Amino acid sequence: MARSARSARTPLRERVRAVNAAVGGASARAGRGTAGRLDDRLGMSRALRPQLRKLFPDHWSFLLGEIALYSFAVLVLTGTFLTFFYRPSMDVVVHQGAYPQLRGLAMPEAYDSVLRLSLEVRGGLLMRQIHHWAAVFFVLAIFSHLMRVFFTGAFRRPRELSWLTGIALLALALVESFLGYSLPLDQVSGAGLRMVDGLLLAVPVVGTYLSLFLFGGEFPGDVVIPRLFTGHVLLVPGLLAALVPLHALALVWVQKHSEFPLRGRSEDQVVGGPFYPFFIAKTAAFFLFTFGVIALFGAFGSVNPVWLYGPYTPAAASQETQPDWYFGFLDGALRLMPGWDVNVLGHTLSLGPLVPMLVLGLLFALLTFYPFIERRFTGGRDWHHLLQYPSDAPVRTAIGVAYVTFFAVLWLASGAGSLHHRLAIPPEPLIWALRAALLLAPALAYGVTLSLARRRRHRRNSPG
Incomplete structure (x- = not known):
């Protein structure tokens, strides 16, 4: 009777917490036991520990x-x-x-x-x-x-x-x-x-x-x-x-x-x-x-x-x-x-x-x-x-920007039909303008990027 009375006086939240702790502890012990037995047979801990700490x-x-x-x-x-x-x-x-x-x-x-x-x-x-x-x-x-x-x-x-x-x-x-x-x-x-x-x-x-x-x-x-x-x-x-x-x-x-x-x-x-x-x-x-x-x-x-x-x-x-x-x-x-x-x-x-x-x-x-x-x-x-940083390698950066510019002009040319209809630009002058841009825009992008990257590198490396 005394045990029943004490159990009845124990709040329900505390009893649930005690049960969860007991189950969780048993699960943790079972998990550690399984992991230990696997490690005894496979020797994984020594191999995995440094890999799990890899930065x-x-x-x-x-x-x-x-x-x-x-x-x-x-x-x-x-x-x-x-x-x-x-x-x-x-x-x-x-x-x-x-x-x-x-x-x-x-x-x-x-x-x-x-x-x-x-x-x-x-x-x-x-x-x-x-x-x-x-x-x-x-x-x-x-x-x-x-x-x-x-x-x-x-x-x-x-x-x-x-x-x-x-x-x-x-x-x-x-x-x-x-x-x-x-x-x-x-x-x-x-x-x-x-x-x-x-x-x-x-x-x-x-x-x-x-x-x-x-x-x-x-x-x-x-x-x-x-x-x-x-x-x-x-x-x-x-x-x-x-x-x-x-x-x-x-x-x-x-x-x-x-x-x-x-x-x-x-x-x-x-x-x-x-x-x-x-x-x-x-x-x-x-x-x-x-x-x-x-x-x-x-x-x-x-x-x-x-x-x-x-x-x-x-x-x-x-x-x-x-x-x-x-x-x-x-x-x-x-x-x-x-x-x-x-x-x-x-x-x-x-x-x-x-x-x-x-x-x-x-x-x-x-x-x-x-x-x-x-x-x-x-x-x-x-x-x-x-x-x-891109300014550390000006030539490479200029080449990359010119490369991207070349493909950007081609990408723009794929919408020549839409540009013709929406901007009312005659198709033949539009195509010739895009052809000129395909040749000139990458060269211009290369020169501008090279100058800006070199200036940026010089400013960053200058004392003071």
Whole structure:
């Protein structure tokens, strides 16, 4: 009776607290016992302890690479959902869905499935738009991350392999984006496929065979969508899944993070927070933040409304048709190049599409091998863990700004049709002005940036 009376007089909150403490203590003891037994057999503690204390610097610019990583994770998650409803087929069906303007119209089954996914599947449109915005964030983050690495000299020895894998990731991201962009087979994506067909046909000697191989016959054929779908969900994601851990985790972990040259930092010293719990907590919160921002864009930012474009019809074309922003430079290069043809050894070479492809390929190759080119001219063979400010390397900074300016003019040229209609500028003078800007603007940007960077470096290094 006494024990019952004391129990009755004990407040309920204290009894609950005592029970939770007992259960929590038992769980903690069980967890420690399990961890101890695993450690006895695997010897993990000695290997993990220094890794968990590995220091990570804390600077906002390092988050650009993390945005790309988390956007890729969102792409995988939403893309898995979309594959349950998308049908990669070019068979012609009659649409009997919920959109009245297209009901009864013959269309490819791929386009019909995208319509139904967008307008009939619960949450389908939201998932499509999150997937599309995640692709935009993915490519934009990779571009921004590469520019940060370039302008701060983070590609220098011993990080050349990180630079090369980053360039490969950019190329794969562009290919993956184009594959996904083409799958709906609406009027806009079909125009992009028509452009690819023209580029393939412009390749000397083997162009016709390349086009036949991709389309399975005369454009548009009946196999290109299944082939693009296989590349989009299997081949390219597999390569990305292999390169992302190598670039973002393995190489960084082995070579350690680069750092900005602030006070108290040197080439052989790392300043930052430990991997656990500092970096784990920060990166988990940033993943949730990135996912939330992409979800907000997907919920409130309409993108790629395929029901407004209609199914692809090879005979139809629109001056306003434009690719996504990350392919604007390619479309702009084709618009600015005159349609010249030359005859060489009995073969007609279409310079209109061929020259832009060669120039862009050359620029991409120069970007890929730039770390080795700079090391050859500067003779710098030391290991560099401290970053540089852009003004510390004026020539490199000027080259980078000129490079960005060149592609910015091409990107602007991709909207020549819209500029013509909205600003009432005659098309021919507009094209000639953009051609002149393509040649003059990068040179002007190089000279101005070089002068400003040298002046900034001199002012910073001047005593007093």
